[in-house]
Amino acid sequence: MGVTVRVPAKINLSLRVGPARADGFHELATVFHAVSLCDEVTAADAPPEVDAELPLLTLGGVYADGLEPDDSNLATRAAMALAEAAGVPPRVRLHVRKSIPVAAGLAGGSADAAGVLIACNELWGLGWPVDRLRMLAAQLGSDVPFAVLGGTAAGTGRGERLRPVPVEGRWHWVLAIVDDELSTPRVYGRLDEMRAGGQAHEGEPVSEPLEPDDRLLRALAAGSVEEVAGLLRNDLQAAAVDLCPSVAATLQAGLDSGALAGLVSGSGPTCFFLARDAGHAADVADSLETSGRCASTAVVTGPEAVHIEVERSR
Numbered sequence: 412m413g414v415t416v417r418v419p420a421k422i423n424l425s426l427r428v429g430p431a432r433a434d435g436f437h438e439l440a441t442v443f444h445a446v447s448l449c450d451e452v453t454a455a456d457a458p459p460e461v462d463a464e465l466p467l468l469t470l471g472g473v474y475a476d477g478l479e480p481d482d483s484n485l486a487t488r489a490a491m492a493l494a495e496a497a498g499v500p501p502r503v504r505l506h507v508r509k510s511i512p513v514a515a516g517l518a519g520g521s522a523d524a525a526g527v528l529i530a531c532n533e534l535w536g537l538g539w540p541v542d543r544l545r546m547l548a549a550q551l552g553s554d555v556p557f558a559v560l561g562g563t564a565a566g567t568g569r570g571e572r573l574r575p576v577p578v579e580g581r582w583h584w585v586l587a588i589v590d591d592e593l594s595t596p597r598v599y600g601r602l603d604e605m606r607a608g609g610q611a612h613e614g615e616p617v618s619e620p621l622e623p624d625d626r627l628l629r630a631l632a633a634g635s636v637e638e639v640a641g642l643l644r645n646d647l648q649a650a651a652v653d654l655c656p657s658v659a660a661t662l663q664a665g666l667d668s669g670a671l672a673g674l675v676s677g678s679g680p681t682c683f684f685l686a687r688d689a690g691h692a693a694d695v696a697d698s699l700e701t702s703g704r705c706a707s708t709a710v711v712t713g714p715e716a717v718h719i720e721v722e723r724s725r
């Protein structure tokens with residue numbers, strides 16, 4: 412038997428960041444939005460001769476280079492965590508085909524972990540409901556619970572407390588992928604430093620406790636593209652640009668290309684741009700590519716669901 416799960420990348424349409432907590436994480440209020448750039452996770456029965464104590468992991472796809480298929484990989488850790496919690500041996504052959512860039516602010520690693528949880532839940536016949544998978548997902552990383560869920564959701568806590576939100580229609584985005592990586596802890600750390608030094612004022616949270624932006628949620632529910640364009644916000648953007656200054660030119664190139672709005676995705680360095688429709692998105696992507704201010708572009712839509720395919724004969 413084999414199970415294939417296509418797990419989308421995410422962008423944060425709004426990301427408000429509070430002060431660092433005692434556990435080192437920051438309190439967030441965010442709106443997660445899954446887009447149609449997906450990693451594919453396949454889980455299949457391991458051959459009988461294979462050691463059942465460790466999942467077998469192989470990696471492929473355009474962004475597999477430089478990743479280690481060992482037990483430091485979040486995909487392996489997800490299989491181990493699920494097996495332990497369910498009291499079964501972690502007996503599985505995993506393959507991850509990476510189409511989501513790594514350390515890019517798109518939660519690619521979290522998507523892989525979520526895909527493994529969903530696929531192994533099927534393969535091992537555990538029958539865990541999604542909510543139970545999400546609770547385990549939170550132990551693997553702040554973005555993993557949303558990756559299990561897909562679609563669009565308001566997130567609080569460190570990002571693990573989720574509420575799915577209604578979104579009208581399909582939304583058209585252009586991702587500008589840059590030839591650089593940013594470490595998430597480094598970006599949060601830089602934001603703390605900038606705030607302590609009196610920089611990044613506009614990134615200060617406006618109220619406690621932090622709540623996802625209600626106006627943005629209403630505009631998404633109404634399908635109001637122009638309104639959403641004015642409400643995109645990312646408190647990590649100033650820190651990401653500070654650590655990776657070329658991102659400022661990428662953002663400007665997207666706006667010069669006619670995008671309605673542009674923002675750094677999560678902790679960066681990928682930027683995303685809002686377009687009116689599919690044709691407009693294709694134009695923005697063309698113009699961005701010509702500008703030379705990014706390595707590549709991806710025209711995507713959202714909200715995207717997680718897709719599961721079970722092949723019994725495998």
Ligand code: C5P
Pocket residue numbers: 435436437438439551552553554568569570595596597599
């Ligand atoms: O949860 P995750 O493993 O993705 O987090 C990676 C790092 O990002 C954390 O160790 C922390 O430094 C930072 N982070 C944070 N606040 C959050 C999420 C992540 O400070 N809400």
